[in-house]
Amino acid sequence: MSISEKPLNELLRPKDFEDFVGQDHIFGDKGILRRTLKTGNMFSSILYGPPGSGKTSVFSLLKRYFNGEVVYLSSTVHGVSEIKNVLKRGEQLRKYGKKLLLFLDEIHRLNKNQQMVLVSHVERGDIVLVATTTENPSFAIVPALLSRCRILYFKKLSDEDLMKILKKATRxxxxxxxxxxxxxxxxxxxxxxxxxxxxxxxVHQAFKNKRATLEDLETLLGNVSGYTKESHYDFASAFIKSMRGSDPNAAVYYLVKMIEMGEDPRFIARRMIIFASEDVGLADPNALHIAVSTSIAVEHVGLPECLMNLVECAIYLSLAPKSNSVYLAMKKAQELLVEDVPLFLRNPVTEEMKKRGYGEGYLYPHDFGGFVKTNYLPEKLKGEVIFQPKRVGFEEELFERLKRLWPEKYGGESMAEVRKELEYKGKKIRIVKGDITREEADAIVNAANEYLKHGGGVAGAIVRAGGSVIQEESDRIVQERGRIPTGEAVVTGAGKLKAKYVIHAVGPVWRGGSHGEDELLYKAVYNALLRAHELKLKSISMPAISTGIFGFPKERAVGIFSKAIKDFIDQHPDTALEEIRICNIDEETTKIFEEKFSV
Structure with missing residues (x-):
């Protein structure tokens, strides 16, 4: 047979290590096969990799370098009888101190019983077995045989590798x-x-005497250019948008066509992992698990079978509830400037850091029932809402949880609407509209009477929300001390309220303004703040004391509140109080304080 009559794959089949293209981890200078065969030896092994990656060509190296007899069999052509003959030959050679290597192509085509014939002969050393397979050895090879062989992984040849082979072939x-x-x-x-x-x-047979163009190839072979860079992006875009649009029919169509046109299944798997977070997110947290599992399946199984894994995942993602809240949270965080980390969140790893206040005031949530309400963001970002869940899927449950934990940010039942915010000497003063019984300040202030009988108005609402324990403790205070003078303030526990304490401030009843009402209201506000200061509290929320059923004019009360708060801060610069809230549930009072309060 002349050279021209030989199949091209035989003409170009590697004859030595330098002839191999790709698989440097096996055939390169430090490759395991090269180092082993150069000594004339070989170990029993499974050559596992995709078609056309160079597995069968190893046979030529074995014939050249192995110090022993080498026999080639193909599982597609030869049966168990031929294999047994080779095994018997191996037994005979071993008696004379000689070696036999059986090169068994496509071993996965043998059934389990046929493969078991090889086990004892490999174990005794009658033969060295080198077998090839395109199927995952973990599933295609019986464990007893697999455990006696080393797996050599052949990689899919890159476009650069193939171009080298093409250049050699065209020459x-x-x-x-x-x-x-x-x-x-x-x-x-x-x-x-x-x-x-x-x-x-x-192509050679059709275009021996002319230069072959892309158009010639299309005429001869069909769409060989196939999957262009443009079509790659077009199909990928259509695939993602079909899943985002919850259309599994379109998603599966574009996915399968991408694979048929040569798309790397790992690319599709990666895109679905990204999609699971970007377009499904926490609406269905299981989506990410399934996408990652699919990616692992693609690596383990390979084409063509892994297409089923990809299709299954695409259908799941298409039908999953959609939310981009995770993506939007990421983008919002990226837009914010870098701010200093609050001292209490820093890790005090040295004594010097401790002296500087690192870690001071940090409360370990597990010691407090799993949650500690405090601002964890940098001070300048205190009011930022970065994660905003959608009302869909599991995010609906997360939203309800956030409303309970952070009502001021997520509109929970205890949320107060901040109408105005001022700062005076580092202290925050906020005018808010809301239910004072749901405030989460360290202490709330009750507009009380002298006998601490909490029947109506704000006082009645506080006892109803916090429980009878507040009234019982108030009664004990009056029994021990007598009536509480107007302008004074006393402290009880808060019962079932979210606050830690209730400060009962006795405001004046309005009697025309000529009976010292202004001074008494000033004292009530000031003493409420003083009680919070004595308890080393950080926040307090108080209503517009005396402006309800006690009849004190609201516009007049605003200035008194302002003066009392300013004077208190001026006279107690070391106070732990960081936030003072004036909280009223009715729009009229809130509006007046919003418009007229100043410091």
Whole structure:
């Protein structure tokens, strides 16, 4: 047979290590196969990899370098009887101190019983077995045989590897190809050298005497250019948008067509992992688990079977509830400036850091029932809402949880609407509209009477929300001390309220303004703040004392509140109080304080 009559894959089959393209981890200078065969030895092994990656070509190296007899069998052609004959030959040679290597192509085509015939002979050393397979050895090879062999992993050839083979083949064939035609054939070959060489043989037969163009290839072979860069982006875009649009039919169509046109299944798996967080997010947290599991399945199984894994995941993601709240939270955080980390959140790893206040005031949530209400953001970002869940899927449950934990940010039942915010000497003063019984300040102030009988108005609402324990403790105070003078303030526990304490401030009843009402209201506000200061509290929320059923004019009360608060801060610069809230449930009072309060 002349050279021209030989199949191209035989003409170009590697004869030595330097002839191999790709698989440097096996055939390179430090490759395990190269180092082993150079000594004349070989170990029992499974050569596992995709078609056309160079597994069968190892046989030529074994014949050249192995110090012993080498026999080739193919599981597609030879049966168990031929295999047994080789095994018997191996037994005989071993008696004379000689070795036999059986190269068994496509071992996965043997059933389990047929594979078991090999086990004892490999274990005794009658033969050295080198077998090839395109199937995952964990599933295709019986464990007893697999445990006696080393797996050598052959990688899919890169486009650069295939181009080297193509250049060599066109020189041998004296085939002239346009550069675009060369690239199209490489892409069409999908990492398979055998497919590349078969394609070149067809092209050579058709275009021996002319330069083959891309159009010529299209005429001869169909759409060999196939999956262009543009179509890659078009199909990927259509696939993602179909899943986002909850259309599994379109998503599966675009996915399958991408694979048919040569798309890397790992690319699709990666895109679905991204989609699971970007477009499904916490509406269905299981989506990310499924996408990651699919990616692992793609790596373990490979094409064509992994297409089922991809399709299953695409259908799940298509039908999952959609939310981009995770993506939007990421973008919002990226937009914010870098601010200093609050001292209490810093880790005090040295004594010097402790002296500087690192970690001071941090409360370990697990010691307080799992949650500590405090501002964890930098001070300048205190009011920022970065994560805003959608009302869909699991995020609906997360939203309800956030409303309970952070009502001021997520509109929970205890949320107060901040109408105005001022700062005086580092202290926050907020005018808010809300239910004072749901305030989460360290202490709330009750507009009390002298006998601490909490029947109506704010006082009645506080006892109803906090429980009878507040009235009982108030009664004990009056029994021990007598009536509480107007302008004074006393403290009780808060019962079931979210606050820690209730400060009962006795405000004046309005009697025309000529009976010292202004001074008494001033004292009531000031003493309420003083009680909070004595308890080293950080926040207090008080209503517009005396402006309800006690009849004190609201506009007049605003100035008194302002003066009392300013004077208290001026006279107690070391107070722990950081926030003073004036909280009223009715719009009229809130509006007056919002418009007229100043410091």
């Amino acid at each position: 041998v064939l004296k085939l002239d190809l346009e550069e675009t035609a060369e690239k199209a054939i490489v892409k069409h070959s999908e990492g398979d050298a055998r497919k590349l060489l078969n394609t070149l043989e067809i």
